[in-house]
Amino acid sequence: MVRLSVNLNKVALIRNSRGADYPNLVKVATDCEQFGAQGITIHPRPDQRHARYDDVAALKEVVTTELNIEGYPAEHFNQIVLSNRPHQVTLVPDEPGQLTSDHGWDTVAKADFLKEVLAGFREAGIRTSLFVDPDERMIEGAKEVGADRIEFYTGPFAHQFAADRAGAVAPFTRACRFAQEIGMGINAGHDLNLDNLTYFASRMPGLQEVSIGHALVSDALYYGMANTIAMYRSCLSNAAALQEG
Template identity: 80%
Template sequence: MRPARLSVNLNKVALIRNGRGANYPDLVKVALDCEKFGAQGITIHPRPDQRHARYDDVYALKEVVQTELNIEGYPEGRFLEVVLETKPHQVTLVPDAPGQLTSDHGWDTVGRADFLKEILAPFKAAGIRTSLFVDPNERMIDGALAVGADRIEFYTGPFASQFSGDPARAVAPFTAACRYAASAGIGINAGHDLNLHNLTFFANNMPGLQEVSIGHALVTDALYLGLKETIRQYLACLSATT
């Protein structure tokens, strides 16, 4: 089985850039370096307040990314326009409120079915792969399939927070949901608080996992290890899966 692909989320790099009001670090150069060092995708999550990744970053990255560009966000007006104009390889929809600090739960794909179906339709018509942020719940996976999503992305915050106490218990609901999703025929991504300590264990217990999106931990590790070595170590974690 091929290891899951590593998509590097550059939001924290953009946050550093925005702190000084200049183009340093250069998000485009960092994205190209990530690809050069082996990353198989680039992710950004522009929020309405554009406190880190901005909408204009989507256009700049679409011009240069050679692997896969994944744009995450809540499907509000400007976000929808930008995604449809740039046509990234994948759009990942999250249920974040406008001012939310970070993602902390998945979609209610059943209760919001009509909304999601309407939102996904133009993306699918444009040939953009669609993914919905979900919790490890069979009913929500069924809901994602019903509204036409190509993939789901498991919100892995609960796994990460429980990992140090009881890894087997922490991963169990994700393993069960992953097997269910694979049998249902929907693609499987995952992300949030995955890091060098928990990634191999997580991936080893997620049959059919196709992609992980990692940003905060990876950028933090790069402060100590350097970007090239950090990406090498994350890829090694994924390659160590059995």
């Protein structure tokens, strides 16, 4: 079944808003694992408006499932990742002041840059993933520069889901099959939620992991974190059953 990694950026945003350490990100991460999360994700940005660079070391000490660090591979980010060696690093092509991730890498135009960065992470024994759009050329480029996995940027699917779910998922299904054919691991994330997750995951052969933060934390305001994680896990379980059926 597809693994659920919980992105804690929005929890960190609440913490930072009062200039204190509440809610404590380490406590939330360990509780999420206890509630059924199969991974913890954070995305520290240069302005550190939510997850901060020093959260990486704190989480590395306590996360017992998988720790995934997302970010743009600037020098300081790379040093933090190499110093702490999370289980996975997911590289995103964000500009420093970008509000949220909204597109994948051009793995062809940025091939030399990505190849050099990924080689350093690979040497340190860190699994690597590149944020990409559902484009076969970009997926093939990710393989050529040495990434272990891709993470599909699923914003376009989520935005089109209500109007045309079949049309929204079709390019991702095709891209997923292509990634399988060339031996790439497959992750996905961005705007996946309780409404669209089962449908999406059921049509993604070989999908290994989804990283979900904003929607999951928002749902937890109503349902509680333990119930919400169980609900997202149930979506993934239902997707697996649909694939088998």
